Amino acid sequence: MSSFQLNLSPPKEPLGFIKVLEWIASIFAFATCEGFRGKTKILVSCPTTKVPDNKTITATFGYPFSYQFQYCMELAPCRSQGVMCYFGSVTSIGSLNVPVIFGFLNMILWGGNAWFVYKETNLHSPSNTSASHTQGGIPLPTGT
Secondary structure (H helix, E strand, O other): OOOOOOOOOHHHOOHHHHHHHHHHHHHHHHHOOOOOEEEEEEEEEEEEOOOOOEEEEEEEEOOOOOOOOOHHHHHHHHOOOEEEEEEEEEEOOOOHHHHHHHHHHHHHHHHHHHHHHHHOOOOOOOOOOHHHOOHHHHHHHHOO
Protein backbone atom coordinates (compact mmCIF):
# COMPACT_ATOMS: atom_id res chain seq x y z
CA MET A 1 0.00 0.00 0.00
CA SER A 2 1.17 3.49 -0.74
CA SER A 3 0.75 6.27 1.73
CA PHE A 4 0.38 9.97 1.18
CA GLN A 5 3.73 11.70 0.89
CA LEU A 6 4.13 15.46 0.92
CA ASN A 7 7.00 16.72 -1.19
CA LEU A 8 8.23 20.07 0.16
CA SER A 9 11.18 20.43 -2.19
CA PRO A 10 9.40 22.70 -4.78
CA PRO A 11 8.72 25.51 -2.25
CA LYS A 12 12.43 25.46 -1.39
CA GLU A 13 13.21 26.61 -4.95
CA PRO A 14 12.86 30.37 -5.69
CA LEU A 15 9.93 29.90 -8.11
CA GLY A 16 8.07 27.62 -5.73
CA PHE A 17 8.62 29.97 -2.80
CA ILE A 18 7.35 32.94 -4.84
CA LYS A 19 4.24 30.94 -5.80
CA VAL A 20 3.51 30.29 -2.11
CA LEU A 21 3.90 34.02 -1.35
CA GLU A 22 1.59 34.88 -4.29
CA TRP A 23 -1.13 32.62 -2.89
CA ILE A 24 -0.80 34.11 0.58
CA ALA A 25 -0.90 37.70 -0.72
CA SER A 26 -3.95 36.92 -2.89
CA ILE A 27 -5.84 35.34 -0.03
CA PHE A 28 -5.13 38.27 2.28
CA ALA A 29 -5.98 40.86 -0.40
CA PHE A 30 -9.45 39.43 -0.95
CA ALA A 31 -10.05 38.49 2.68
CA THR A 32 -9.30 41.98 3.99
CA CYS A 33 -11.73 43.73 1.64
CA GLU A 34 -14.55 41.21 2.13
CA GLY A 35 -16.38 43.04 4.89
CA PHE A 36 -16.19 46.53 3.37
CA ARG A 37 -19.49 48.41 3.29
CA GLY A 38 -20.09 52.05 2.57
CA LYS A 39 -22.75 54.70 2.05
CA THR A 40 -22.77 57.98 0.16
CA LYS A 41 -25.41 60.67 0.66
CA ILE A 42 -26.10 63.31 -1.98
CA LEU A 43 -28.15 66.36 -1.11
CA VAL A 44 -30.19 67.67 -4.06
CA SER A 45 -31.46 71.24 -3.83
CA CYS A 46 -33.99 72.63 -6.29
CA PRO A 47 -34.23 76.39 -5.57
CA THR A 48 -35.85 77.29 -8.93
CA THR A 49 -39.26 75.83 -8.08
CA LYS A 50 -41.94 77.85 -6.30
CA VAL A 51 -41.48 75.79 -3.18
CA PRO A 52 -37.78 74.95 -2.71
CA ASP A 53 -37.41 71.19 -2.66
CA ASN A 54 -34.53 69.44 -0.95
CA LYS A 55 -34.03 65.71 -1.32
CA THR A 56 -31.43 63.27 -0.06
CA ILE A 57 -30.26 60.42 -2.26
CA THR A 58 -28.47 57.60 -0.46
CA ALA A 59 -26.35 55.03 -2.28
CA THR A 60 -25.03 52.03 -0.36
CA PHE A 61 -22.31 49.79 -1.69
CA GLY A 62 -20.11 46.96 -0.54
CA TYR A 63 -17.69 44.33 -1.72
CA PRO A 64 -18.04 42.87 -4.34
CA PHE A 65 -18.47 46.33 -5.80
CA SER A 66 -21.15 46.94 -8.39
CA TYR A 67 -20.73 49.93 -10.60
CA GLN A 68 -24.41 50.86 -10.66
CA PHE A 69 -23.83 53.82 -8.36
CA GLN A 70 -23.57 57.02 -10.36
CA TYR A 71 -22.12 60.26 -9.12
CA CYS A 72 -24.01 63.49 -8.70
CA MET A 73 -23.41 64.80 -12.21
CA GLU A 74 -25.08 61.75 -13.72
CA LEU A 75 -28.19 61.85 -11.57
CA ALA A 76 -31.35 62.82 -13.41
CA PRO A 77 -32.36 65.67 -11.03
CA CYS A 78 -28.89 67.19 -11.24
CA ARG A 79 -29.05 67.58 -15.01
CA SER A 80 -31.72 70.26 -14.81
CA GLN A 81 -30.67 73.88 -14.79
CA GLY A 82 -30.75 75.53 -11.37
CA VAL A 83 -30.56 72.24 -9.49
CA MET A 84 -27.59 71.94 -7.18
CA CYS A 85 -26.14 68.71 -5.81
CA TYR A 86 -23.84 68.40 -2.83
CA PHE A 87 -22.19 65.42 -1.23
CA GLY A 88 -23.67 65.09 2.24
CA SER A 89 -21.40 62.32 3.45
CA VAL A 90 -19.00 59.86 1.90
CA THR A 91 -17.74 56.68 3.54
CA SER A 92 -14.05 56.69 4.28
CA ILE A 93 -12.18 54.18 2.13
CA GLY A 94 -9.20 54.15 4.48
CA SER A 95 -9.95 50.54 5.42
CA LEU A 96 -9.29 49.56 1.80
CA ASN A 97 -5.61 50.51 2.16
CA VAL A 98 -4.69 47.04 3.42
CA PRO A 99 -6.16 45.19 0.41
CA VAL A 100 -4.48 47.66 -1.92
CA ILE A 101 -1.12 47.04 -0.24
CA PHE A 102 -1.60 43.27 -0.54
CA GLY A 103 -2.60 43.74 -4.19
CA PHE A 104 0.57 45.69 -4.97
CA LEU A 105 2.63 43.12 -3.09
CA ASN A 106 1.03 40.42 -5.22
CA MET A 107 1.83 42.38 -8.38
CA ILE A 108 5.48 42.68 -7.33
CA LEU A 109 5.59 38.95 -6.58
CA TRP A 110 4.16 38.14 -10.03
CA GLY A 111 6.81 40.39 -11.58
CA GLY A 112 9.52 38.57 -9.62
CA ASN A 113 8.09 35.26 -10.74
CA ALA A 114 8.18 36.38 -14.38
CA TRP A 115 11.79 37.54 -13.90
CA PHE A 116 12.87 34.16 -12.54
CA VAL A 117 11.14 32.38 -15.42
CA TYR A 118 12.86 34.72 -17.89
CA LYS A 119 16.23 34.09 -16.25
CA GLU A 120 15.78 30.32 -16.74
CA THR A 121 15.06 30.56 -20.47
CA ASN A 122 17.56 30.78 -23.30
CA LEU A 123 16.30 34.30 -24.05
CA HIS A 124 18.37 35.59 -21.13
CA SER A 125 21.50 33.47 -21.55
CA PRO A 126 22.20 32.34 -25.12
CA SER A 127 23.65 28.91 -25.86
CA ASN A 128 27.39 28.26 -25.38
CA THR A 129 28.34 28.27 -29.09
CA SER A 130 26.98 31.72 -29.78
CA ALA A 131 28.31 33.06 -26.47
CA SER A 132 31.89 32.11 -27.28
CA HIS A 133 31.81 34.06 -30.55
CA THR A 134 30.41 37.21 -29.00
CA GLN A 135 32.73 37.12 -25.98
CA GLY A 136 35.95 36.82 -27.96
CA GLY A 137 36.40 33.08 -27.58
CA ILE A 138 38.54 30.95 -29.87
CA PRO A 139 37.05 30.97 -33.36
CA LEU A 140 36.24 27.72 -35.10
CA PRO A 141 38.87 26.62 -37.64
CA THR A 142 38.17 27.54 -41.21
CA GLY A 143 39.02 25.38 -44.22
CA THR A 144 42.05 27.43 -45.38
